[in-house]
Amino acid sequence: MQNMNKVFELAQLGRYTLSNHLVMAPMTRSRAQQDGTPGELSAEYYAQRASVGLIITEGAQPSDDGQGYLTTPGIYTDAHIQGWKKTIDAVHAKGGHIFIQLMHAGRMSHPDNTPHHRLGVAPSAIPPKTGMFTATGMQDIPTPKALTIEEIKQIIQDFKHAAKSAIQAGADGIEIHGANAYLIQQFLAPSANTRTDEYGGSIENRARFAIEVATAIAEEIGADRTGIRLSPGTNLWGIDEGKEGPELYRYLVKELNTLGLVYVHVMHQGNEELLSDIRNLWTQTLIVNRPNHPREKIGHDLKSGLADLEAYGQMVLANPDFIERLKVNAPMNEADRMTFFGGTEKGYTDYPMLSQT
Template sequence: MEIPMNPVFTSVRVGRYALSNRLVMAPMTRSRAGFDGTPGELAAKYYAQRAALGLIVTEGTQPSDDGQGYLTTPGIYTPAHIVGWRKVTSAVHDKGGHIFIQLMHAGRMSHPDNTPHHRQGVAPSAIAPGAGMFTATGMQDIPAPRALTTEEVRQTVADFRHAARSAIEAGSDGVEIHGANAYLVQQFFAPSANTRTDEYGGSIENRARFAIEVARAIAEEIGADRTAIRLSPGATLWGIDEGAEGPDLYRYLVAELDQLGLAHLHILHQGNEPLLSDIRKLWHQSLILNRPGRPRDQIGGDVASGLADLEAYGQMVLANPDFVVRLKADAGMNEADHSTFFGGTARGYTDYPALSARTDIGS
């Protein structure tokens, strides 16, 4: 009897692009950029090694000086950044891949020692996350951020717009807004981080406003079919608590974003299956689903069930540059080396062996 092909190996359209398969490289911070935010010399090799996936979503990339949180993360708002990212996108395109640069404003998840201007972080409200952050001098407590003024919120929307245009100039196929994992966009969603009394705080509609304005501005600038967003409904990292209204906020937000006709919605799933089902019904474009820790034998399950159009994978892709080949061959997978995730050299970045260097097919 012929074994049916896993549906993740079938082609799919996302925005304006026809992708060769439904496997996505999830965004993963690697902290290997220069101190000015320009992608490091090995970044082009790292991403090109993984170009066989249908879509690559890059590590979070700050849209401004204020947007940087961690040490040596890349930016996409200066001419030098554009030149650096162009090397990355060209290398991926030369291998036949597609790549979206993820735009990530860290908000209050920032330390002044890690940013170019060494200023206090900014956020919806002046509430510290109660967490520490690695800096060049070691771990330090994250100080309380400064609350953005209403005009500064609007300027931040403009910063995202500029960064999206810069990403396209750098050859990116599109951008994904980072609206997940306790960074600035999600900070606006959560009453624990947002106590504003202007049009960006209070009601569900007001707390969702910033995300919608960012998405609309970017769609106007580069096209909705090159604009995407990642969300993590219910995530509780670093003091984030979306409260009892959280699920209803996401239902409202997804319905509003759906009207923009964006390329994709990328969900980092936290386990609320009824909400995920509702999101699937509300969203009419491509939906990418990332289930952290998904076992290998369940790869393709969400596409097969119709719950998702594509599936995203992180650590397995990080450790296996030939992830697609290994899946098709039912080959063994390299284990990720956690000690090399952030910062460093080629070790644990571009030196994971491919199948051609091993004899583990069928193992």
């Protein structure tokens, strides 16, 4: 419990005062309606967890092209805005804060999963060499379409429109998904980006798309409502950032810092030296998410000064009263992996509260 002193104190995040230093990490749940509008249980699910300082939602696609998986939510139509408004209002009614994550899947997509049934798009026509679950079962992901310069510029506008839509829905801000092998990280990785124009080759060129997306969104909704998630060293689905990877992230974080974004959210893959360098380069809020971080180490990065906020995924997913359980040192529910993606209220809104046990 010695790490817990700072955990429950108020935290400042840009214009917002959070009730504590803990964050609900974004987690795909695949329970939206077929048109991408958040499902009926979405408001209940997020409102149950509103006692964490900040909720970052599951990834919401900014366009038809941005969808990767079945029944993920969007944030680019009037129906999406109205659907998200119900969820956001429910979180705010509980005193919580919520950012919508904007996620463009890029090549991590299948035509059967998107509204227009087109090939996925990517920096280069290189498939991830993995499968994708569709309504008819697992299928190989086809080779994506390489984006033209004009199409890249349109995607930046799509991100900008989605961010504006999120604010119209009442969100406190947005998080750009630049991690986990999706479109922005595909631009960062030489294994997925073999372009020879201004978006490929050098570190500066491969970072350009991420910086332009962040710049456009910050100009649209304000830098103090714009965060970004990064996962340096992730090697999912054919992503390899190569020997220059750490230096690329040092450059990227330094450039993003000049924009004054409200936070960088690092999904940490184990390079402690790089994480320390990011801490030194980044002058705003740093959120650190360590996958499978043990409960007894909650608050450790806050205490050391490495992080300003700590993000947790499965423990918050399985424990709607995560904060209360920490405060009284109560046992945690175990997450049911079989119900992570798709389905009903089972494994979504039916995890028991302490008061029910």
